[in-house]
Amino acid sequence: MSTQSSEKSAENPETSTSQGNDATPPRRHRRRRRVGRSLIRFVLMLLVPAVALMAGGYYYMHGGRYITTENAYVKSNIVAISADVSGRVVWVGVDDNQPVKAGQALFHLDPDxxxxxxxxxxxxxxxxxxxxxxxxxxxxxxxxxxxxxxxxxxxxxxxxxxxxxxxxxxxxxxxxxxxxxxxxxxxxxxxxxxxxxxxxxxxxxxxxxxxxxxxxxxxxxxxxxxxxxxxELDDTVVRAPAAGIISNMKLQVGEYVEEGEAIFSLIENEEVWVEANLKETQLTHVTEGQVATLVVDAYPDQKWQARVDKIAPATGAEFSLLPPQNATGNWVKVVQRVPVQLAIEPHSEAPPLRAGMTVTVSIDTERERELPPFAQKLYDQVVSSASQLAQGMGLGDSGLGKWLNAYAVNGGNGNATRAN
Structure with missing residues (x-):
C-alpha cells in the first residue's frame, strides 16, 4: 500500500504541490480579516469618543449664542375709531376688513x-x-x-x-x-x-x-x-387717521354715536413689528441692534430678517391689572418674561403679516462660551489626534476631515465652522 502511494505521489508531483498552495491563501485572508477587524475596533474606540467629545465641546461653546423663543407675536398699531362730536350717522362708506387710505372718509354724521x-x-x-x-x-x-x-x-x-x-x-x-x-x-x-x-x-x-x-x-x-x-361741523365727517384695514365694523346708518365712543378699529399696515417675550434668564447677552431671524407659523417656508429694536424696562407682570404681591407669606419663584421689540427688515416679496400671528424668533447674540483652560487644552489635543487619524485613514477630503483640519489649523478658536 505504501509503495503504491509513493508511486502515485511520484507519478503526480504537480497535484500535490497545487493542493499545498491552495491551502495557503485562506489562512492569509483570515489573518488579514482579523487584523482589519482589530484595526477598525481600535479606530472606533478612539474616533467615536473623540467625535463625541468634540461634538459636546462644540455644542457647549456655541450652544448659548442663539436665543430662541416661540413666545412671540406680530404687532401693529390698532387705532380705535371714534367721533369727536356726538350725532346721528347719515352715511357709512366702508365695510368690515376693507383697506383704506389715510384721510379717507369713513362715515358722516348729521351736519344740520x-x-x-x-x-x-x-x-x-x-x-x-x-x-x-x-x-x-x-x-x-x-x-x-x-x-x-x-x-x-x-x-x-x-x-x-x-x-x-x-x-x-x-x-x-x-x-x-x-x-x-x-x-x-x-x-x-x-x-x-x-x-x-x-x-x-x-x-x-x-x-x-x-x-x-x-x-x-x-x-x-x-x-x-x-x-x-x-x-365741529368738519368733525361730522370722520376720516381714517392712517392707512390700514377696517376691523370689527358694525356701524349702521341711523345709529347715534357719542363723542369719544369707540365704534370700530383700524389696524395700521404701514408699520409692523414683532414682540418677543423672552425669559429674564435669556436676556443676559441680548442687546439692542443684534440680528434676529423670524419664522411665522403661517408661512413656515419664509424667513424674515429683523433686529432687536427695544427692550422693555420692566417685565410683563408689572403692567398687568393685578401685579404680583411678593411680600406675602406664600411665595413661589417664577421666571419672569420681558417684552423685546424686533424691527422687521423690508422684504418686498414677503407675504402679508397680520397682527397676532405667532412667530418663532432666533436672536444671534454673537457670543461664544469658552472652555476652562484644561478642558480647552484637552479638546484641542483630541481634535488634533483625530485629524491626524483621519488623514492616516484617507479621510482628509471628507467633511469631517476638513472640519478637523480647519479646527487644528485655527488653534481651537471656534472658527472651524467656516471650513467647507
Missing part, C-alpha cells in the same frame, strides 16, 4: 345742528364787530364833547376872573360874581363827567381806540367760538 351753530356764532361775531365800531364812534364823540367843555371852562374862567376884579373894585354886584362862579363850577364838573365817559368807552375798547375791530379781544373771542363751531 352744527350748521345752525355756525350761523349763530357767525352772527354773534358780526354783532361784536358792529358794537366795537359803535364804541369807537362813541369814544370819538366823548373826546370831542370833552374838548368843547374844556373850551367853555376856559371862557367861564375868564368871566369869573373879570367879575372877581370888578367886585374887588366895587363895580360889580354880588349876584353877578356868584353866578359866574356857579357857571364855572358846573362847566368843570361837566368836563370831568365827559372825560370819565370817554375813559369807560376806551376801557371797553381794550385801551386802544385805534385798533381795528378784528384785533379787539371781544371780536377775537367771538371768532374763536365761531371757529370751534366750524371745526
Amino acid at each position: 345742528p352744527f350748521q345752525v351753530k355756525v350761523a349763530q356764532y357767525t352772527a354773534e361775531m358780526d354783532n361784536e364787530r358792529t358794537e366795537i365800531e359803535s364804541l369807537r364812534a362813541d369814544f370819538q364823540e366823548a373826546i370831542t364833547l370833552a374838548e368843547e367843555e374844556r373850551e367853555r371852562v376856559r371862557f367861564l374862567q375868564r368871566q369869573f376872573e373879570r367879575q372877581k376884579l370888578l367886585k374887588a373894585r366895587g363895580m360889580a354886584r354880588e349876584e353877578q360874581y356868584d353866578e359866574a362862579e356857579h357857571e364855572l363850577r358846573l362847566a368843570m364838573q361837566k368836563v370831568r363827567t365827559t372825560e370819565q365817559h370817554a375813559n369807560r368807552v376806551l376801557a371797553r375798547l381794550g385801551g386802544d381806540a385805534t385798533v381795528p375791530p378784528e384785533a379787539h379781544p371781544r371780536y377775537q373771542r367771538a371768532m374763536a367760538v365761531r371757529d370751534e363751531a366750524v371745526m
Whole structure:
C-alpha cells in the first residue's frame, strides 16, 4: 500500500504541490480579516469618543449664542375709531376688513345742528364787530364833547376872573360874581363827567381806540367760538387717521354715536413689528441692534430678517391689572418674561403679516462660551489626534476631515465652522 502511494505521489508531483498552495491563501485572508477587524475596533474606540467629545465641546461653546423663543407675536398699531362730536350717522362708506387710505372718509354724521351753530356764532361775531365800531364812534364823540367843555371852562374862567376884579373894585354886584362862579363850577364838573365817559368807552375798547375791530379781544373771542363751531361741523365727517384695514365694523346708518365712543378699529399696515417675550434668564447677552431671524407659523417656508429694536424696562407682570404681591407669606419663584421689540427688515416679496400671528424668533447674540483652560487644552489635543487619524485613514477630503483640519489649523478658536 505504501509503495503504491509513493508511486502515485511520484507519478503526480504537480497535484500535490497545487493542493499545498491552495491551502495557503485562506489562512492569509483570515489573518488579514482579523487584523482589519482589530484595526477598525481600535479606530472606533478612539474616533467615536473623540467625535463625541468634540461634538459636546462644540455644542457647549456655541450652544448659548442663539436665543430662541416661540413666545412671540406680530404687532401693529390698532387705532380705535371714534367721533369727536356726538350725532346721528347719515352715511357709512366702508365695510368690515376693507383697506383704506389715510384721510379717507369713513362715515358722516348729521351736519344740520352744527350748521345752525355756525350761523349763530357767525352772527354773534358780526354783532361784536358792529358794537366795537359803535364804541369807537362813541369814544370819538366823548373826546370831542370833552374838548368843547374844556373850551367853555376856559371862557367861564375868564368871566369869573373879570367879575372877581370888578367886585374887588366895587363895580360889580354880588349876584353877578356868584353866578359866574356857579357857571364855572358846573362847566368843570361837566368836563370831568365827559372825560370819565370817554375813559369807560376806551376801557371797553381794550385801551386802544385805534385798533381795528378784528384785533379787539371781544371780536377775537367771538371768532374763536365761531371757529370751534366750524371745526365741529368738519368733525361730522370722520376720516381714517392712517392707512390700514377696517376691523370689527358694525356701524349702521341711523345709529347715534357719542363723542369719544369707540365704534370700530383700524389696524395700521404701514408699520409692523414683532414682540418677543423672552425669559429674564435669556436676556443676559441680548442687546439692542443684534440680528434676529423670524419664522411665522403661517408661512413656515419664509424667513424674515429683523433686529432687536427695544427692550422693555420692566417685565410683563408689572403692567398687568393685578401685579404680583411678593411680600406675602406664600411665595413661589417664577421666571419672569420681558417684552423685546424686533424691527422687521423690508422684504418686498414677503407675504402679508397680520397682527397676532405667532412667530418663532432666533436672536444671534454673537457670543461664544469658552472652555476652562484644561478642558480647552484637552479638546484641542483630541481634535488634533483625530485629524491626524483621519488623514492616516484617507479621510482628509471628507467633511469631517476638513472640519478637523480647519479646527487644528485655527488653534481651537471656534472658527472651524467656516471650513467647507
